[in-house]
Amino acid sequence: MGMWIGRNRKARVTYGFDEIALMPGRVTINPNEVDTTFRLPRREAAPLELKIPILASAMDGVVDVRFAVAMSKLGGLAVLNLEGVQTRYKNPSEVLEKIVQADKNEITALLQKIYQEPVQPELIGARVRQIKDGGAVAAVSSIPQRAAEFGAIAQEAGADVFVVQSTVSTVQHISSQYKSLDLAKFCREMRIPVIVGNTVGYDVTFEIMSCGPAAVLVGVGPGAACTSRGVLGLGVPQVTATVDCAAARDAYFKKTSRFVPIITDGGMSKGGDVCKAFACGADAVMVGSAFAKAQEAPGRGYHWGMATPHANLPRGTRIRVGATGSLKQILFGPAEVDDGSQNLVGAITTCMGNVGARDLAEFQQTEIIIAPSIKTEGKLFQTVQNVGMGTR
Numbered sequence: 001m002g003m004w005i006g007r008n009r010k011a012r013v014t015y016g017f018d019e020i021a022l023m024p025g026r027v028t029i030n031p032n033e034v035d036t037t038f039r040l041p042r043r044e045a046a047p048l049e050l051k052i053p054i055l056a057s058a059m060d061g062v063v064d065v066r067f068a069v070a071m072s073k074l075g076g077l078a079v080l081n082l083e084g085v086q087t088r089y090k091n092p093s094e095v096l097e098k099i100v101q102a103d104k105n106e107i108t109a110l111l112q113k114i115y116q117e118p119v120q121p122e123l124i125g126a127r128v129r130q131i132k133d134g135g136a137v138a139a140v141s142s143i144p145q146r147a148a149e150f151g152a153i154a155q156e157a158g159a160d161v162f163v164v165q166s167t168v169s170t171v172q173h174i175s176s177q178y179k180s181l182d183l184a185k186f187c188r189e190m191r192i193p194v195i196v197g198n199t200v201g202y203d204v205t206f207e208i209m210s211c212g213p214a215a216v217l218v219g220v221g222p223g224a225a226c227t228s229r230g231v232l233g234l235g236v237p238q239v240t241a242t243v244d245c246a247a248a249r250d251a252y253f254k255k256t257s258r259f260v261p262i263i264t265d266g267g268m269s270k271g272g273d274v275c276k277a278f279a280c281g282a283d284a285v286m287v288g289s290a291f292a293k294a295q296e297a298p299g300r301g302y303h304w305g306m307a308t309p310h311a312n313l314p315r316g317t318r319i320r321v322g323a324t325g326s327l328k329q330i331l332f333g334p335a336e337v338d339d340g341s342q343n344l345v346g347a348i349t350t351c352m353g354n355v356g357a358r359d360l361a362e363f364q365q366t367e368i369i370i371a372p373s374i375k376t377e378g379k380l381f382q383t384v385q386n387v388g389m390g391t392r
Contacts, residue, residue, distance in 0.1 A: 016237035017273045021374040023367035025356030031349040035359040038284045041214050042193050051075030052345050053360060055263060057288035058141040058163060059306060060084040061299025065130045070296050070327050072136030079139045079163050080127060082150050087124050088117040100300050107318045115309035121153055128157035141165050144181040155192055163195045167228055168220055171207040187212035198265055200241035205248035215261040218245045222267030224289035225305040228315045238267040239280050246281025270340035271347025279366040290341055294327040339391040
């Protein structure tokens with residue numbers, strides 16, 4: 001598999017969302033009659049059911065307590081970053097205002113300074129309880145190095161889901177400077193579902209699933225505010241990454257009879273991208289920049305990656321996405337913009353109807369074609385006028 005890139009060296013050809021399209025089905029279905037339910041397995045209880053298969057990214061410009069409650073009530077799930085401003089500062093609003101107002105030439109240094117403030121363990125429990133008091137499902141995240149400590153606190157406070165997230169997740173992490181997280185032990189000892197990410201490869205995904213997580217996040221570097229691909233040269237386009245990890249999921253299920261969902265994380269700013277992720281095999285998607293545009297988002301129209309404030313090697317940037325509508329509009333419409341960034345659920349159900357998929361499992365069987373001209377064919381006027389599919 002692959003093409004020659006020089007003497008004795010081959011490279012795989014991979015694909016992103018802009019290079020494929022979905023083939024309409026032989027049978028079509030009323031979009032109002034399709035099932036978009038996502039089920040997150042729980043070891044000691046019935047699966048956690050989400051009416052819509054969409055998670056909001058654990059980013060400070062996207063999720064705070066208010067947003068998490070609103071997202072949960074609309075049928076999705078928002079993940080709160082336990083190493084962000086919400087747990088470092090008792091009153092994060094003042095800090096967020098500084099981030100929003102900072103000049104672009106000063107923002108990286110400011111973020112590095114802001115995130116030097118230590119995480120306050122009591123705020124972890126407080127934020128989880130605030131989400132629960134709002135009648136919402138509480139999902140929180142941390143990096144592997146803090147997972148054991150923060151996971152115990154969050155679980156005790158009533159969290160429903162814990163996410164262990166890093167730029168690249170593996171089962172075998174070698175370090176002589178600190179103790180690596182025993183992923184299998186952590187998943188076994190946590191009473192709540194553990195989602196692990198991020199990964200992009202078949203073999204690594206299979207190994208991670210063997211450790212017992214409830215789901216696996218897929219994607220390295222595709223996020224709108226992430227610069228890992230430029231800083232590190234690291235990543236796999238999301239179409240290929242999702243297909244490969246879905247193959248690992250299916251192989252793991254065939255071997256063990258345990259189904260571990262995959263969640264495509266990042267690289268989707270519009271409804272069409274989300275639909276393509278499902279067709280490629282995703283069981284759910286995690287989205288950041290689209291929700292950063294919500295009026296309820298704490299970033300007030302700005303969005304920045306989790307690795308942006310890294311003290312030594314920042315791998316993200318602050319971007320302005322604007323506040324274009326309410327969270328309900330972004331999820332369910334009515335859309336007031338023409339670029340596909342609102343009514344994401346409507347896009348999913350309409351696409352499912354057009355490909356003839358009654359549920360997400362059938363959606364994953366959609367015929368996919370390689371179509372590099374799919375976004376530009378016949379779209380000259382949209383491109384010239386910067387509207388619709390020509391929006392930059």
